[in-house]
Amino acid sequence: MREGLQGPAPEERPHPTGRRNGQGIRIDPETEAEPDTRRTVLSALVKNEPGVLAKISGLVSRRQFNIESLTVGTTTNPETSRVTVVIEESEPGIRQVETQLAKLVNVISVRELGDDAVGRELVVLKVHGDEPDKVHAVTEMYGGTTLHAGRDTITIEITGDEQTVDDAVDAYQQFGVRELARTGQTALARGGEWTTYAEEERYERMQTQPETNDD
Amino acid sequence: MSEGQPPQRAADEAEPEPAAADRTDEESRSPVTTGAESVVRALERAGVEQLFGVQGGAIMPVYDALYDADLRHVTMAHEQGAAHAADAFGIVSGEPGVCLATSGPGATNLVTGIADASMDSDPMIALTGQVPSEMVGSDAFQETDTTGVTAPVTKENYFADSADSIGDTVGEAFALAGAGRQGPTLVDLPKDITTGPTETEPDEGRTPDTYNPPEAADESAVEEAAGVLARADKPVILAGGGVIKGEASAELYEFATEYGIPVVTTMPAIGAFPEDHDLALEMAGMHGTGYANMAITHCDVLFAVGTRFDDRLTGGVETFAPEAQVIHADIDAAEISKNIHADHPLLGDAGTVIEQVGEALAEERAADMAATGERFAEWREQCRGWKEDYPMDYVAPDDAPLKPQFVVEAVDEATADDTVVTTGVGQHQMWACQYWTYTQPRTWVSSHGLGTMGYGLPAAIGARVAADAVASKKQRADGEAVDDDQSVVCFDGDGSFLMTLQELAVAVRENLDITVFVLNNEGIGMVRQWQDGFFEGRRMASEYPWMPDFATLAEAFGARGFRMEGYDEVEETIEEALAYDGPSIVDAQIDPDENVYPMVPSGGANGQFVLAEEQL
Numbered sequence: 085m086r087e088g089l090q091g092p093a094p095e096e097r098p099h100p101t102g103r104r105n106g107q108g109i110r111i112d113p114e115t116e117a118e119p120d121t122r123r124t125v126l127s128a129l130v131k132n133e134p135g136v137l138a139k140i141s142g143l144v145s146r147r148q149f150n151i152e153s154l155t156v157g158t159t160t161n162p163e164t165s166r167v168t169v170v171i172e173e174s175e176p177g178i179r180q181v182e183t184q185l186a187k188l189v190n191v192i193s194v195r196e197l198g199d200d201a202v203g204r205e206l207v208v209l210k211v212h213g214d215e216p217d218k219v220h221a222v223t224e225m226y227g228g229t230t231l232h233a234g235r236d237t238i239t240i241e242i243t244g245d246e247q248t249v250d251d252a253v254d255a256y257q258q259f260g261v262r263e264l265a266r267t268g269q270t271a272l273a274r275g276g277e278w279t280t281y282a283e284e285e286r287y288e289r290m291q292t293q294p295e296t297n298d299d
Numbered sequence: 300m301s302e303g304q305p306p307q308r309a310a311d312e313a314e315p316e317p318a319a320a321d322r323t324d325e326e327s328r329s330p331v332t333t334g335a336e337s338v339v340r341a342l343e344r345a346g347v348e349q350l351f352g353v354q355g356g357a358i359m360p361v362y363d364a365l366y367d368a369d370l371r372h373v374t375m376a377h378e379q380g381a382a383h384a385a386d387a388f389g390i391v392s393g394e395p396g397v398c399l400a401t402s403g404p405g406a407t408n409l410v411t412g413i414a415d416a417s418m419d420s421d422p423m424i425a426l427t428g429q430v431p432s433e434m435v436g437s438d439a440f441q442e443t444d445t446t447g448v449t450a451p452v453t454k455e456n457y458f459a460d461s462a463d464s465i466g467d468t469v470g471e472a473f474a475l476a477g478a479g480r481q482g483p484t485l486v487d488l489p490k491d492i493t494t495g496p497t498e499t500e501p502d503e504g505r506t507p508d509t510y511n512p513p514e515a516a517d518e519s520a521v522e523e524a525a526g527v528l529a530r531a532d533k534p535v536i537l538a539g540g541g542v543i544k545g546e547a548s549a550e551l552y553e554f555a556t557e558y559g560i561p562v563v564t565t566m567p568a569i570g571a572f573p574e575d576h577d578l579a580l581e582m583a584g585m586h587g588t589g590y591a592n593m594a595i596t597h598c599d600v601l602f603a604v605g606t607r608f609d610d611r612l613t614g615g616v617e618t619f620a621p622e623a624q625v626i627h628a629d630i631d632a633a634e635i636s637k638n639i640h641a642d643h644p645l646l647g648d649a650g651t652v653i654e655q656v657g658e659a660l661a662e663e664r665a666a667d668m669a670a671t672g673e674r675f676a677e678w679r680e681q682c683r684g685w686k687e688d689y690p691m692d693y694v695a696p697d698d699a700p701l702k703p704q705f706v707v708e709a710v711d712e713a714t715a716d717d718t719v720v721t722t723g724v725g726q727h728q729m730w731a732c733q734y735w736t737y738t739q740p741r742t743w744v745s746s747h748g749l750g751t752m753g754y755g756l757p758a759a760i761g762a763r764v765a766a767d768a769v770a771s772k773k774q775r776a777d778g779e780a781v782d783d784d785q786s787v788v789c790f791d792g793d794g795s796f797l798m799t800l801q802e803l804a805v806a807v808r809e810n811l812d813i814t815v816f817v818l819n820n821e822g823i824g825m826v827r828q829w830q831d832g833f834f835e836g837r838r839m840a841s842e843y844p845w846m847p848d849f850a851t852l853a854e855a856f857g858a859r860g861f862r863m864e865g866y867d868e869v870e871e872t873i874e875e876a877l878a879y880d881g882p883s884i885v886d887a888q889i890d891p892d893e894n895v896y897p898m899v900p901s902g903g904a905n906g907q908f909v910l911a912e913e914q915l
Binding site: 087089098108109139180 | 454
């Protein structure tokens with residue numbers, strides 16, 4: 085006959101005083117337990133292959149990352165594309181998006197861009213054509229372009245940072261916005277800074293050995 | 300490990316095994332003429348000698364090419380069985396297991412096994428047939444978007460688009476499965492591509508140039524981590540599955556014993572450190588030992604190697620090692636601070652990083668005599684005390700019904716140390732963890748992350764094939780007969796066994812020497828345990844009022860069947876079942892009300908493990 089599991093019951097055991105927060109970070113009981121979220125831009129250089137966008141979007145959706153926008157387009161190198169992801173996450177969340185993206189086999193390089201990154205997005209919107217002069221004035225004010233002016237509707241393009249585009253769309257509301265199409269943000273690092281490290285390496289390579297580059 | 304190379308078992312390192320291409324005379328082989336032949340040639344070049352699969356329409360060209368190949372194909376009863384067998388093959392041999400299936404239902408039947416391998420980072424490659432390219436997207440007969448379906452559960456997957464490149468794609472998939480953080484890869488093979496003409500011989504499989512897993516950790520990070528360990532008073536090593544995957548058990552042993560640091564393992568790391576060693580605290584987590592969970596809860600430095608901090612290990616993250624600074628070594632940067640924040644991340648291969656930290660600690664020790672192993676003596680004494688306070692035990696009256704823990708211990712006693720244990724998922728799996736003493740890596744084969752019921756029997760088939768393959772390789776390398784008849788036993792539950800028992804037909808057909816112990820409690824015991832504990836004993840759909848007679852069923856399949864009810868039958872039955880040279884099933888009638896303890900209720904604190912239902 086054996087005796088079964090022995091030992092002090094849960095409440096009779098010593099208890100540690102520390103704890104961690106929901107992100108598994110060891111915390112001082114006096115300090116804030118949960119980190120704030122912040123909005124940031126990640127730029128990923130990826131192989132320009134079929135299915136790469138599906139892999140990236142599938143990754144972010146199944147891991148429930150809070151994605152604000154995701155844009156993609158080819159770069160100077162036809163074999164690569166740049167994916168720009170705007171996310172709003174806590175610091176650990178941002179690092180997770182970055183490292184999870186980086187481990188995809190099709191991803192060459194990923195980097196978080198700083199606050200000073202040059203970012204732009206574009207909106208095409210269609211308003212009622214009752215007051216063409218006023219519409220034109222708003223378009224001028226936001227440096228936009230009139231793409232089409234018909235008897236009933238006027239279609240305008242505005243490009244700018246997110247805030248400018250938001251403001252412009254607000255301004256057009258007075259004419260009645262029938263419909264609009266808006267892209268997500270696309271961005272590059274500011275000035276001489278490289279957006280991703282892989283591009284710097286390639287650029288250097290092309291400068292030193294232009295003849296061997298068959299792109 | 301070196302980039303692009305599947306990991307080798309430590310035993311093979313002294314004398315590298317020649318590649319398959321060297322063994323057979325490559326010159327004498329006829330050149331490839333079709334995509335399918337190129338696929339098979341790529342497998343041969345990768346050193347594959349056995350595969351697990353099921354025939355079907357879209358994969359037929361590949362099977363046709365296998366007709367002339369010198370590869371052992373184990374025809375499974377169901378594709379899920381093929382995936383689990385390939386998975387287990389990878390765990391036991393260290394080299395990616397290969398499974399094949401046709402398009403549509405064949406491919407989708409693989410998905411559970413692929414997902415299982417993905418959760419446990421097991422090296423595996425799946426090859427699936429696909430409808431001809433021009434019919435893709437037309438909802439053709441037996442069409443499924445296989446790369447779409449499997450993208451979330453594969454490390455990488457490929458849609459083969461030309462007969463000329465198909466062999467290289469398979470080679471890359473194979474190399475990738477075994478490199479860095481291991482995992483399953485898949486190549487979808489449209490029928491027109493496999494039947495298409497090509498004369499291109501596949502190259503040696505290489506990982507893509509964008510895949511560069513870290514080898515050694517950053518030196519300054521290593522020094523910092525070593526400093527933290529040297530200043531610790533209550534350090535614990537938490538070994539994860541990465542220790543086994545990275546063939547780092549020897550380094551772990553050397554490190555832990557050199558500095559006298561207690562070792563806790565995760566479930567996938569069972570066998571990474573000998574459980575009969577004084578420093579071994581065994582498995583932590585939901586059904587881990589009380590002493591492992593006490594050590595985790597009260598340690599001040601946790602040196603975690605190759606673990607992803609699964610919730611079954613951590614319990615509620617708020618209370619996981621709450622006082623500890625965490626040093627986390629992993630080959631996958633995405634695991635760092637994913638679930639538990641790493642104060643000191645070390646990116647690299649498990650064995651290399653352990654050695655690096657060991658060397659840095661040796662320097663620390665030279666500089667500061669206080670940082671010797673003696674320093675942790677008090678802490679070791681504390682851990683030993685917890686072992687005495689919370690011993691693993693169970694109540695076992697002398698009469699029936701049998702206690703499952705007793706059966707596990709009896710089989711352990713009757714078998715050699717290197718016996719491979721596979722399990723299904725449920726209570727029996729936990730008893731097999733808790734009451735078997737594992738002393739060697741790659742002897743514990745189970746479904747950890749996904750928790751796939753039905754894993755045990757097909758895994759035993761894969762494990763048997765792998766054990767034989769490893770022995771035969773060793774024999775070829777050493778040039779002499781190896782007296783190594785490693786046993787494979789499977790512990791299964793009746794509910795788990797019912798899910799894949801058709802694979803018994805395969806075990807009989809291939810005459811595989813495996814012994815299955817069905818711990819039969821006539822129901823899904825783990826669910827029943829939770830219902831009793833958390834759902835007021837409302838046993839909805841967890842009791843099976845009628846069960847087949849597994850002993851007779853085994854005989855119907857052509858296997859040997861045994862039934863075991865009383866303690867007086869145990870020893871003799873086990874002996875007879877193990878002695879049978881072929882598959883045998885022991886239907887062990889166990890106490891249907893036996894529960895698994897200790898237990899940390901889901902999301903609870905590890906230090907608050909309960910020892911009995913009344914503590915819930």
